[in-house]
Amino acid sequence: MxxxxxxxxxxxxxxxxxxxxxxxxxxxxxxxxxxxxxxxxxxxxxxxxxxxxxxxxxxxxxxxxxxxxxxxxxPAGDAVALPQRHQVGATHLGIIVDDLDAFYADLSAKGVRFVNPPATRPNPVYPAASKGCYMQDPDGNWLELLERGPAPPDATSV
CATH class of the missing domain: 3.10.180.10 (2,3-Dihydroxybiphenyl 1,2-Dioxygenase, domain 1)
Structure with a gap:
């Protein structure tokens, strides 16, 4: 199994x-x-x-x-208050993007709700993200946008 x-x-x-x-x-x-x-x-x-x-x-x-x-x-669903990011039961979807600063600027200008501008991680080791930020979809579901550097030649992880 x-x-x-x-x-x-x-x-x-x-x-x-x-x-x-x-x-x-x-x-x-x-x-x-x-x-x-x-x-x-x-x-x-x-x-x-x-x-x-x-x-x-x-x-x-x-x-x-x-x-x-x-x-x-x-049955038709009713809107409910979603948990805050730190509460048990909260969920999010992580999405790798090619240029987080560009995504942030474009989506912010279009009214997308972000928690923060992209935060930068010092000295990330692949596959860890080098930048990240949280945003919400129209129903309040959380999405985490991540950017990472190129994979080293010997990387086995995607």
């Missing part, structure tokens, strides 16, 4: 079109799958009778890991 790979990270969202404008249009992720799921199987998986969900998977085009956006159409 073994874990084969990490497939996706899911976020329940209030408005999938608004979330697509963020993840697809602002972050540049590509839609991998967009579907409405209903019927016995999905009802059993999520534990709600007569469940109906719109699910969109987005990725960076490498098929390694996806962001799954889920909007519950039935």
């Amino acid at each position: 073994e874990v084969q790979w990490m497939n996706h990270t899911g976020f329940v969202v209030s408005d999938i079109e608004r979330s697509l404008a963020f993840y697809r249009d602002l972050l540049g992720l590509s839609i991998e799958r967009d579907q409405v799921l209903e019927g016995d199987f999905i009802s059993e998986v999520v534990g709600y009778p007569d469940a109906r969900l719109r699910i969109v998977y987005l990725g960076a085009g490498d098929q390694r890991h996806s962001v799954e956006l889920i909007q519950y159409l039935n």
